[in-house]
Amino acid sequence: MNRINKLLAEKDNILSIYFTAGYPSFDDTRTVVKSLQDNGADLIEIGVPFSDPIADGPTIQYTNTIALENGMTVENLFQQLVDVREDVEVPLIMMSSLNPILQYGFEEFCKKCKEVGVDGLIIPDLPVEEYIAEYKTIVEGYGLRNVILITPASTDDRIRLIDDNTDAFIYMVSSSAITGTNTKFASDFSAFASRLEQMKLKNPRITGFGISDKESFDKVCETSKGGIIGSAFVKALKDSKDVAKSIGDFMVQFKN
Amino acid sequence: METQVSPNERGYYGSFGGAFIPEMMQANIAELQEKYEEIMNAPEFRAEFEQLLKDYVGRPTPLYKATRLSKKYNSNIYLKREDLNHTGAHKINNSLGQIILAKKLGKKKIIAETGAGQHGVATATACALMGIECVVFMGELDVDRQAPNVGRMKMLGAEVIPVSSGSKTLKDATNEAMRYWIANPFDTHYIIGSVVGPHPYPDMVAKFQSVISKEIKKQLKEETGSELPDRVIACVGGGSNATGAFYHFLEDEEVELVAAEAAGKGLDSGFTAAATFKGVSGILHGSKTLFMQTEDGQVEEPHSISAGLDYPGIGPALAHWFESGRVKYEAVTDDHAMKAGMELCKLEGIIPAVESAHALAALDNLDLKPDEIIVVNLSGRGDKDLKTYLDQLES
Numbered sequence A: 001m002n003r004i005n006k007l008l009a010e011k012d013n014i015l016s017i018y019f020t021a022g023y024p025s026f027d028d029t030r031t032v033v034k035s036l037q038d039n040g041a042d043l044i045e046i047g048v049p050f051s052d053p054i055a056d057g058p059t060i061q062y063t064n065t066i067a068l069e070n071g072m073t074v075e076n077l078f079q080q081l082v083d084v085r086e087d088v089e090v091p092l093i094m095m096s097s098l099n100p101i102l103q104y105g106f107e108e109f110c111k112k113c114k115e116v117g118v119d120g121l122i123i124p125d126l127p128v129e130e131y132i133a134e135y136k137t138i139v140e141g142y143g144l145r146n147v148i149l150i151t152p153a154s155t156d157d158r159i160r161l162i163d164d165n166t167d168a169f170i171y172m173v174s175s176s177a178i179t180g181t182n183t184k185f186a187s188d189f190s191a192f193a194s195r196l197e198q199m200k201l202k203n204p205r206i207t208g209f210g211i212s213d214k215e216s217f218d219k220v221c222e223t224s225k226g227g228i229i230g231s232a233f234v235k236a237l238k239d240s241k242d243v244a245k246s247i248g249d250f251m252v253q254f255k256n
Numbered sequence B: 001m002e003t004q005v006s007p008n009e010r011g012y013y014g015s016f017g018g019a020f021i022p023e024m025m026q027a028n029i030a031e032l033q034e035k036y037e038e039i040m041n042a043p044e045f046r047a048e049f050e051q052l053l054k055d056y057v058g059r060p061t062p063l064y065k066a067t068r069l070s071k072k073y074n075s076n077i078y079l080k081r082e083d084l085n086h087t088g089a090h091k092i093n094n095s096l097g098q099i100i101l102a103k104k105l106g107k108k109k110i111i112a113e114t115g116a117g118q119h120g121v122a123t124a125t126a127c128a129l130m131g132i133e134c135v136v137f138m139g140e141l142d143v144d145r146q147a148p149n150v151g152r153m154k155m156l157g158a159e160v161i162p163v164s165s166g167s168k169t170l171k172d173a174t175n176e177a178m179r180y181w182i183a184n185p186f187d188t189h190y191i192i193g194s195v196v197g198p199h200p201y202p203d204m205v206a207k208f209q210s211v212i213s214k215e216i217k218k219q220l221k222e223e224t225g226s227e228l229p230d231r232v233i234a235c236v237g238g239g240s241n242a243t244g245a246f247y248h249f250l251e252d253e254e255v256e257l258v259a260a261e262a263a264g265k266g267l268d269s270g271f272t273a274a275a276t277f278k279g280v281s282g283i284l285h286g287s288k289t290l291f292m293q294t295e296d297g298q299v300e301e302p303h304s305i306s307a308g309l310d311y312p313g314i315g316p317a318l319a320h321w322f323e324s325g326r327v328k329y330e331a332v333t334d335d336h337a338m339k340a341g342m343e344l345c346k347l348e349g350i351i352p353a354v355e356s357a358h359a360l361a362a363l364d365n366l367d368l369k370p371d372e373i374i375v376v377n378l379s380g381r382g383d384k385d386l387k388t389y390l391d392q393l394e395s
């Protein structure tokens, strides 16, 4: 069974953490993944840096820039992950803009993901129609799960289409926003959550964007199966001299 | 391969185009995809647009026979005077079209990106005319080198937001405008300044700019008896003035269409913006197109002396016309363009935009037959580039 499906079947209040590969330094990938798992992350999203990420705010853009300066590439990332499954059991998801994947070769990328033990993909700029038309059979052929975003502005028809074409969880964007915008959740968030509840989707939902701490995490767990923390986490790694310790310090708030 | 003038229903021209956008932009793009053709084709839309083009912009722009320039090349060169449009470039054709469309969609605020500042000025102008709030994103580097246009935008009431990410030029301003739209989707319309971006932008902007070739045909017919020239030449940043100048000739196979790309300091110098020469297919700003990138799929920072051509890619239709062979691409260096621009000043008393000077320079690259008829699209005037020209004169 795919590790993502197993996690979703077994647990509520799923704590998912995003980080950018190659940040703060080139060699931190394995330390970050292992420390996150050891400190209670249920799911980890590994960000592939891109020069021009459209859906990201300044915080994640900054980590992308540094990671690229540090020499992070798709190829290097796979090399770092070669034996990641020796000491990491939590599900891993690769999050990337489409272009770096296309240049690597979409199928080759999926094949490598499977080889190193990555369980799923999030490609924010690959809309569901293009996914179905060109890529779905490849992704599924390698046993990967494709996680697709929805927002309060997504129509019911679209949400159904996404639900029908994925088999893991749906990434519920808390508001119409880019990552790291520190606005309170849009007032339409609870209306959005209850609309989704009524739609009785086959996939569970995990909420992302704008979640920064225990309080906001607990809040989204009331209406979905968990929450994703990105900008607030990578911010905690900025200028860190000891990445493992910084991760421990950040994650301690989630231990109860 | 057959040449497509318009995209298919998924927004593709051959293997290029589409709408590769995050879900957060989906609602706004879907609204445009559903409504743009219906709105643009409505008689009252056409009437308002055409009226403004005539009375406010000053169209039709002249097709001027450049006698002394013609003599130099031993041919008949006509300049399509887009520089004589209100605000000084072709960009206003698109800004006015899109602002009427935004009004019909009930939008209350306009955002735009700009490189040379011409699109920013055109959009700020259209917003002032309609009494709509306007925010323009502009790379910090361009804020410096196109200072007069920053001043104009401010006078017209627009807010100019300098962009400090990435290469601090047009591509970064485009990223930032898209991010702003994602974060502020309600009541806002994004007026993209060229034939780039997700479907339906490339088609929409192409249609607004197609007035250029429509006029050329009519004017040439009056002037020469035939509506078809031997060649049409235009510069390409994103490709909107070229698309406008080529549009109604795309199916006239006997007319050679020439696109001048900015080679910067030279195609192999590492400082260039020539997308068909140096680019490969990938996803940039919401569409699949040709752009300069590393092997690892990171967007490469372009270079051109001209802010309006300083963009790593081209629109998807232009990538398709490259792939189908319909349009011939020429690379023009910074120095070559500056020389051609200076020459037009002396020969014809016209100071061209540095962008347009690339189209003029391309005349040297071509194997011209005596007496052939050539139309060069003079996309804009050079007032904004005085500093660049004067620096060149002194060096």
Ligand SMILES: Cc1ncc(COP(=O)(O)O)c(C=O)c1O
Binding pocket: B089, B090, B115, B116, B117, B118, B119, B193, B194, B195, B235, B236, B237, B238, B239, B240, B241, B242, B307, B308, B309, B353, B355, B356, B379, B380, B381
């Ligand atoms: C005068 C002029 N010509 C050409 C361009 C390039 O844009 P496009 O290729 O979309 O016509 C610009 C862009 O700012 C411009 O100002």
